[in-house]
Every structure is written in structure tokens, then in C-alpha cells.
Amino acid sequence: MALSTLAIVHAGFALSDEFDLHKKISSDIQKCGGELREKACVVEGEDNWLFLQESLVNLLVDWKPNTEQIIAFKDSLEKRDIELVVVPVPDKLQTAAEFYSGNARREITARYYEDWLDELRENDVTVIDALDEFREQSETTPMFEKNESHCTSEARQLLASMVADSLEPIFENSPKQQYSLRDTIVPGTGNLYHMLHNEYPKYDIKEKKVVTADGKKYHGSKKAPIVVIGDSNTSQGSNNSSNIGAYIAQATGEETFTISKIGGGNIGPTLFKNRNSFLEGKKAVVWVFDGRELYGEFAEPVF
Numbered sequence: 001m002a003l004s005t006l007a008i009v010h011a012g013f014a015l016s017d018e019f020d021l022h023k024k025i026s027s028d029i030q031k032c033g034g035e036l037r038e039k040a041c042v043v044e045g046e047d048n049w050l051f052l053q054e055s056l057v058n059l060l061v062d063w064k065p066n067t068e069q070i071i072a073f074k075d076s077l078e079k080r081d082i083e084l085v086v087v088p089v090p091d092k093l094q095t096a097a098e099f100y101s102g103n104a105r106r107e108i109t110a111r112y113y114e115d116w117l118d119e120l121r122e123n124d125v126t127v128i129d130a131l132d133e134f135r136e137q138s139e140t141t142p143m144f145e146k147n148e149s150h151c152t153s154e155a156r157q158l159l160a161s162m163v164a165d166s167l168e169p170i171f172e173n174s175p176k177q178q179y180s181l182r183d184t185i186v187p188g189t190g191n192l193y194h195m196l197h198n199e200y201p202k203y204d205i206k207e208k209k210v211v212t213a214d215g216k217k218y219h220g221s222k223k224a225p226i227v228v229i230g231d232s233n234t235s236q237g238s239n240n241s242s243n244i245g246a247y248i249a250q251a252t253g254e255e256t257f258t259i260s261k262i263g264g265g266n267i268g269p270t271l272f273k274n275r276n277s278f279l280e281g282k283k284a285v286v287w288v289f290d291g292r293e294l295y296g297e298f299a300e301p302v303f
Contacts, residue, residue: 021108024101025056036061038296042196045100049146050192055093058292063112066266066298071123073269073287073301083284085166086120086127087159087244088291089151089233090134092144099146107135116294128162131291145205147190150236153207157181160247163286167226167252170283174225176253179218179246181208186238207238210246217241224255225281230288231265234258244288256286265289269301276303 032041032053041053074084093100097108109131120127134143134155143155151159183206190201210218218241228234228245235258237243245258259271268287272279 021101025059028053029056029060040195042192044196046102047099047146049096049099050149050196051093051100052149052192052292055091055292058091058295059093059108059110061295063110063116063295064297066294066296067116067119067123069269069298069300070120071125074123074125076269076301076303077285080279080282082279082282083167083170084126085163085284085286086125087130087163087230087286087288088127088294089155089159089288090131090143091290091292092149092151093292094131095134095138095143110294113294126166128159128166130159130162133158133162145188147188147193147201147203149192150189150233152205153237153242156236156242156244157208157247157251159288160244160251163248164251167254167284171225171252171254174254177249177255178213179210179250179253180213181250182211184209184238184242186242207242208247209239209241210250211241218246218249220245220249220257221255222257222278223281224249224257225283226252226254226256226286227279227282227284228256228258228286228288229268229271230260231290232260232262233265233290234288235260235262245286248286265293266296267299270299273302 028043031043032039036057038054038057042050043053045051070086077084094108094110117127117129137143137158141154142152144151185204186207188201188203188205193201212218217239220240226248228248234245235243240246243258245256249256266289268289
């Protein structure tokens, strides 16, 4: 693969560092079959950090136009007096580039990302752009861990806080539920380690769970005014009290209900097919999906 194909946005690289970074990216693509399309393949970075091959594809390929579908989804929900909040979870490689390559001492950003954001915002779509926040927070708080593709409990709480800020005008006069956070230690999942070694690593991680005013684990309800939909990033957590939907409930004081489909981030606009009655009384839909998949196609909304 020619280096000219590796057109990515980055800042502050010396020429030799840039060449070495591009050389590693090209080598890793070859290790995963050499094609610029998604493949279930893990590549290794610094200090045994693991990354998905798709993170590289997202950087390298021309993004397919998908904003039209997202705008149509927003318009469809708006006709039902429902606010759409789009949450692309920042990519692990773009958040922690220094753990992919020691030559990536600064930021790596997919070249189409800013244009994608601008087009949606110009069409009044609320998008949570957390990439810079993830990078800043990762200096003191882990947003990702080496064996896992999904972001950490702390990162999900950060996203939930940003979502809550965006929804504040809708719920500012609503009575609030009292939810609190409780520290727990749970087993890590290590999905990338499993993909690479065909076994799960044994390690523990810190994870906060959401509890109700009477100390019970948070579960949510289908009658909740906020629906959280998306891919496995939506359900990530040891149980329902530690996924992003629970954290949004804690941050807003509003009940949430989560609908998750593994690998289904790009089909969010279809998840309400034949469910119009379910949407009655809803105030917001929060659509969470992996930011490394922004290069791909998204489904048209279906109700």
C-alpha cells in the first residue's frame, strides 16, 4: 500500500516519526489481509495494548455519505416531539494514539471527522463530540484499557454527563429522580485479548454502578422518557446498572430505557419499526455507536 493512501489528520509529528507511523499502519493492514475493509482482526501497539483493524480502516478509507440518513432520523423523531442526540463513542486508537505507536506522540484524527460533525450540526442534529474530552481526561483517568475495545466506566460517565448537558433544556422543569453512584470491582472482559489469543484474560476493573434512592441497582423502564439505543457500546458494563443508559439516568435524574444490538450501531434508525406506541410520551432518543465506524453506511429510518 502506498503511503499516499494513508492520508490522516495529525499534529506535531517530526517527518521521521510520521514515516514510521505510516509504516506501522501499512504493516498492520497487511497483517490483517491487506484490504481496506472491516475484518475481525486485532493489531498490537505499545506495552501490549490491542486495537481493532477497523480503527485503521476508519482513518484510511473515503467515508461513505451517511449524514442524510442521520438527518432523516432526526427529522422523523422531531415530528413526534422527540429530541435525537447522536453519540459517536470516540475511537480507542484516536483517543490513545501513543499506545498504538510510540511515534504517535500527538493526536491522530480521521480526516473526514470535522466535516461530518459540521454537516450534522448545520442541519440541527445534536452530536456529542467527546474526542478532545477523551484525550484530555485520559491524561489522568483511563478512557480505555489495553485488552478491551469498549471504553471504560469513567468514559461512559463522561459521555453521559455530556448527554445530560444537551438534554437539560428539555427536562429543566421536570421533577428529578435521585440516583447515586457506587464503587464496585468487577471482572474485565478483554474482548480484544480473546480475539487474539482465543481465551479471556483474568483481571479486575473498577466500575461504578447506579443505585436508586433505596439502594437497589438501577434497571430502567419501558415507560422512561429517554430511550438509549445503539450497538454494544450501549450495553457495555457488567450489568444494566453500569451501562451508559444507567449513567445518563444518574446524570439527568430522568429514567432511561436501553435497547442494544451487538454490531448494530449503523441500524439505529430501524430499531423503532412497528413500535410507534412505544414512542408515545418519549422526550429523547440517545443513539450511541462506535466512532470507528463512521466511515460506513447507515440505515434509513423506518417506523
